[in-house]
Amino acid sequence: MDVGDNRVKILFRFYSDVLEEETVETMWAIVMDQEKGLYKIDSIPFYAPLVASNDIVFAEYDEKELMLTYRNTIEYSGNSTVWVVVMDDSVEVNIIREIFKSMGCVSEKINDAYFAMEIPAIIDYKIIKQELGKLEKEEIIGYSEPCLSTHHQF
Structure with missing residues (x-):
C-alpha cells in the first residue's frame, strides 16, 4: 500500500x-x-x-x-519501544544503534546521545535485553522500557 x-x-x-x-x-x-x-x-x-x-x-x-x-x-501491535541514552562520551551513538539493527531492531536518533528503538513483536526480547544489560553494566548506556508488549515480558 x-x-x-x-x-x-x-x-x-x-x-x-x-x-x-x-x-x-x-x-x-x-x-x-x-x-x-x-x-x-x-x-x-x-x-x-x-x-x-x-x-x-x-x-x-x-x-x-x-x-x-x-x-x-x-x-496493540505487539511491538515494544525502548529508549537508550549513551552515557559514555567516547562511544558514538550510531555504533550502538548498529548493534541493535543487526539484531532486527530499527531506531530513530534524537540527538548524539539518545535514540528510540523499536523491538518488533517477532523478535526474542531476551537476546535484546541481554545486550542492553551488558552495555548498561559496562556503563556505556542507560535504557528504559516505556512500552513493553506482552510478547516481550518474561
Whole structure:
C-alpha cells in the first residue's frame, strides 16, 4: 500500500517521566478508517509512553489543539519501544544503534546521545535485553522500557 497520501500527524499529550514535565509529541500515522478515527502509528515514539509503532489508535480532531489528537489505543501491535541514552562520551551513538539493527531492531536518533528503538513483536526480547544489560553494566548506556508488549515480558 502506498502510504504517501495516506499519512497524517497525530498529537500526543502526556506527562513525560524523562523530561519531568507535561509534554507533546507528534507522530506520523497511516489512516486506517478516517470516519471511525482509526490510525496506525508509523513512527517510533521518542517520549510518549505506552504506545509503539503499528499500534492502532483512536484519534479525533481537537478544537483546542487544532489537530488530530490521540485519545486511546484500540489494538496493540505487539511491538515494544525502548529508549537508550549513551552515557559514555567516547562511544558514538550510531555504533550502538548498529548493534541493535543487526539484531532486527530499527531506531530513530534524537540527538548524539539518545535514540528510540523499536523491538518488533517477532523478535526474542531476551537476546535484546541481554545486550542492553551488558552495555548498561559496562556503563556505556542507560535504557528504559516505556512500552513493553506482552510478547516481550518474561
